[in-house]
Amino acid sequence: MELKQYTKQQLALRNGQDKVEIWVAWEGNIYDVTKSRLWKNGKHYEHWAGQDLTEELKDAPHTIRVFEKFDIIGKLIK
Numbered sequence: 001m002e003l004k005q006y007t008k009q010q011l012a013l014r015n016g017q018d019k020v021e022i023w024v025a026w027e028g029n030i031y032d033v034t035k036s037r038l039w040k041n042g043k044h045y046e047h048w049a050g051q052d053l054t055e056e057l058k059d060a061p062h063t064i065r066v067f068e069k070f071d072i073i074g075k076l077i078k
């Protein structure tokens with residue numbers, strides 16, 4: 001199945017403040033982290049959902065493996 005494509009603006013609405021869904025992008029993939037306790041209200045330590053956090057992940061104390069339990073729900077349009 002083809003993944004749906006979303007713009008930055010659409011992603012930005014899933015920041016945990018404007019809509020129920022909480023999304024985070026990494027390397028062009030958009031992950032749904034709505035169910036995560038650690039992303040409540042869109043905030044994760046000093047980071048906000050609703051954006052591409054590819055660069056920020058490099059400074060995190062963990063790798064991309066933390067996304068394994070979350071579904072990729074779409075692709076971010078560049």
Ligand code: HEM
Nearest residue numbers: 024026036037038045047053056057059060061062066067
């Ligand atoms: C200063 C930066 C950050 C800190 C201190 C931090 C800390 C943590 C900690 C302690 C956990 C739970 C333990 C673990 O799985 O290792 C976690 C989980 C996670 N982090 Fe981060 N993180 C940071 C940045 C990021 C960034 C930039 C992203 C996204 C690109 C991210 C995405 C996630 C996800 C998806 C989880 C899994 C949440 C869950 O299982 O419910 N983190 N983080």
